[in-house]
Amino acid sequence: MKKSVKLLLISAIAATALSACSKAPEKGAAGSKDANYTIGVAQFAEHGSLDNCREGFIQGLKEEGIEDGKNLTIMYENAQADGGTASQIVNNFIAKKSDLICAIATPMAQAAYSGAKKADIPVIYTAVTDPVAAALAKEDGGSVGEITGTSDKLPVEKQLEMIRKILPHAKNIGILYSTSEVNSETTIAEYKKAAPNYGFEIVEGPISASADIPLATDNLLGKVDCLNNLTDNTVVSSLPLIIDKAGKKNIPVFGSEIEQVKIGCIAAMGLDYVDLGKQTGKMAAKVLKGEAKASEIKYEVIKDAAFYGNTKVAENLGITLPTELTDSAAELFKEIK
Incomplete structure (x- = not known):
């Protein structure tokens, strides 16, 4: 083969290779429509509302053109309500060079930000009741770093108003909560402040671990007219046990969202956690696409609450x-799932 022909062949091969490289999607290329992304989804506990957040988050990304299996790889881990495991999950996502971490629930968001800020990985959280109290946001809603997301702040006043309508003669409301979850501490304070306006007194049932729940539940049931459940991850994980114990004493348990009503709470003025997740997914898409940094986006709150009841x-x-x-119910259930 002549030298000139060989040179032409080499040039053609090189040009083809260069063209192929230029068409290959670049991992995590912010602002590139052809980018491939890898994100870690870290969920603190296994229960319906957080599962709905995760589902909605993925849907929100898809609506913005970022779809699992196409231009998105999702790594999912659940901490099973264990703080040490939560930190390990974050470290694993960092080691695998995630483009972004989605943290579901307050303890997970705190663990994610603590680890990811050192690796310069943005964190988008959801189901964080009070981002300011959790040290994830400033008083004005701005971010403390490359982190933002959505709050599931409970509609406390509307919940108390609903309970009064259903139980016109009730006086004492019992609330179980984990002392290690700042989201529950702040919500308890809000309930105690508002309860007298509706003729109620809040009776607290603090716990430090899920093993404390059976005894704490028994103690509360002897002092109250009803129980009111928060979005406390440790308590929600044991909600079937709590509902069973309360049912045997003919004491109603009020929930804080749709999934709790499905499994046996009598009613709730709650949020739609799938919608909350979608909102979070859209925020994450902005960060992945390079349209905004997480630090430039204030956290968002879904303010609308709807009535869910279990007849x-x-x-x-x-x-x-x-x-x-x-x-006016968003949904009524005629069975216990």
């Missing part, structure tokens, strides 16, 4: 749900 639970307890609530 089967009400029937079992001999309680009639007021029509003014059921007529």
